[in-house]
Amino acid sequence: MAEAAQSVPVVSYARISADTARDGHGVEDQHRVNDETAARLGWTIVHRYTDNDLSAAKASVVRPSFEAMLKALKVGQLPDGQQVRGAIVVADDRLTRRAGDYERFVDALTYDEGRVYADAKGPKNLYSEDVESMGLFGVVISKMEVRKMQRRTRRSHRRRAEQGIPVGGKRPFGWKDDKLTLAPEEAALLAEAARDLIAGRSLHSIQLEWREKGVRTVHGKEWGSRSLKLALWNPRLCGWRKHNGELVRDANGVPVQGKWEPIITPKEWMAIDALFSSRVGPNAKADGTITDYRTPSHLLTGILRCGKPKADGQICNAPLRVSTRPDLSGGYIYQCPSKSMGGCGGTARNGAKVDEYITEAVLAKLEERAAATRKEDADWGGEEELNRLVTKRQKMLQAWQQDLVSDELFFPENHKLETRIKELRAERTRHALQRQRAAIVDGDIRARWNSEKFDMAQKRALIREAMHAVIVLPVGGGGRRAFNPDLLVPKWKEDF
Known part of the structure; x- marks a missing residue:
């Protein structure tokens, strides 16, 4: 690896995800640490790449800035023509948590001779097979830690479900921020909609009425047919809860009663469950009967x-x-x-x-x-x-x-x-x-x-x-x- 000269142009990379924050450091903190590392080594940061709230451990998550950085490192320049000769990160696990991504990064950075790389501890020679192997080993350890955290999270969710305790996240429509106490106006809307649905009213009709009344979701958006269906099909309405698609039950098979206030009775929710479970299409039911998705203007249309x-x-x-x-x-x-x-x-x-x-x-x-x-x-x-x-x-x-x-x-x-x-x-x-x-x-x-x-x-x-x-x-x-x-x-x- 070539000696790092004064003013070597490098890029700074920072990433944080909601579930894997590193020591409370946000992306701005990481870039600040990278600035200090660059100043200590005599390098110049010519561009900052940031992937905020994106996991590096999930194969399904695409990190746009990471992909753009790889492209710039491989060709040795930014889209505007500025030369790039290396990269700086706070730590390897901010860069990658999957072996494949780490190998892609090493391939891009070492595509040409004389590239540099450093973390907060100092420079690393990625042209050395031993250093690359240690990096891959670190990725494996990081992946194991991520899986441990995911297992702990799943166990925690299961335990809270069995105890009837609400989980984190945004409050559900119908309840206050504590997720236990009813929000009277929203709860009344859900109760009325649930009973109207049981009585044969279509989701589309209820959705239109809510839009006309200006009823919004907890995110401030208009209700769609899918969001309304999920809200009415949620066993939380009657005090129950699902985990991995199944009702949470005690050792005797009885659904666990949550600590939050219910909006409808279990029998009413079971009726809703029967309605939605029997549908095999937008308006077709498993028994061959038809229900209306959009209500016709006349009583006997289609009958x-x-x-x-x-x-x-x-x-x-x-x-x-x-x-x-x-x-x-x-x-x-x-x-x-x-x-x-x-x-x-x-x-x-x-x-x-x-x-x-x-x-x-x-x-x-x-x-x-x-x-x-x-x-x-x-x-x-x-x-x-x-x-x-x-x-x-x-x-x-x-x-x-x-x-x-x-x-x-x-x-x-x-x-x-x-x-x-x-x-x-x-x-x-x-x-x-x-x-x-x-x-x-x-x-x-x-x-x-x-x-x-x-x-x-x-x-x-x-x-x-x-x-x-x-x-x-x-x-x-x-x-x-x-x-x-x-x-x-x-x-x-x-x-x-």
Whole structure:
């Protein structure tokens, strides 16, 4: 390595990340130390590279300044033509924490002869294989320390979760800065949105209402559909918590109750969980039913189906669309699309009259169900079996840990228990949703249906729960005929 001459042009590099701060030194402190090192060695810093709040240990993190420095070192000059002959850092672990990055740095710096490198302790000859090896060894040690810190952090999070203690970070919407006490206005919004969602209201509808009211996230941004979904799907709302995607439970499998004030009940959150868990697309559910993402303007859009027979004897079955007809009462009709649009164009019906008839039929069904529900036991019938299996699993685990049960017996049996426990918990969740929905129609459903609070999305959700579709049979004979409700054939769901 060439002797360091006076005024050797070098670059200064500084980095800090939120989770791996070095002795409390920020990037400005690091550059100041680098200035002192340069002055002591007689070098001149011609450019400062800074990567603030970026980890050097994560492969997925790109450090723009680090990459720009490597490029400048390799070509020996900055983009403006200023010559560069070396680099200064506070310490190697501020530069790299991954072996690959350290090797890339050494390759760039030693691409030409006579380059210099130093940290706060003094200059290092990276052209020496021993020095490079020591540097790589330091990177390995640094990586091990990072992994230790990450493991300690994960264990800390798990321990805090099991104790029901909130973790760090920004306060969640609905709670004050202590993450324990409710923020009344935000909590009320979440509670109302959660119950509206259970009642069948769409996320999009709630999101639009919040935007109109000027409701902002804790970061001061407008609510999006994803952020609202995550907020309502968070088990924190009912006092529970997830860790690595699973509810945190005690030894008996019971969800751990957090120390913060809940906004809704566990049964309400389980109903929300059932809603979101059943969706396999933007508006498709696992059971094949459809929920609205954007609420249509008319009650039966997508629910009415054309019943006109085709040449092969099968019905058209195309979903009817809405067309404006100012000359008719109500001002619109439901009509089968043309052949070019996938329908037959042969069926149309007065929209307002169809809505009125189907509404009355559905309300009658809802009242019938509400009356039947009041007579049924509100408790889920599988609780005893679930508790028994959870206890059995715990005992088997203890026996296996004490070497009283062999691996050959434990793992297959434990897998069977886990599978059945998951099935029962899923059944319990679905039951909770059904009970919550049943509670909505309990009482004077007609008054609620006609109230402003009961919006289009909620009405359509209840209609879809009650029926698969409504087949609209053709009038026949040509010409305008009187409205005939017998030509509307509801396809009710058997388990409704």
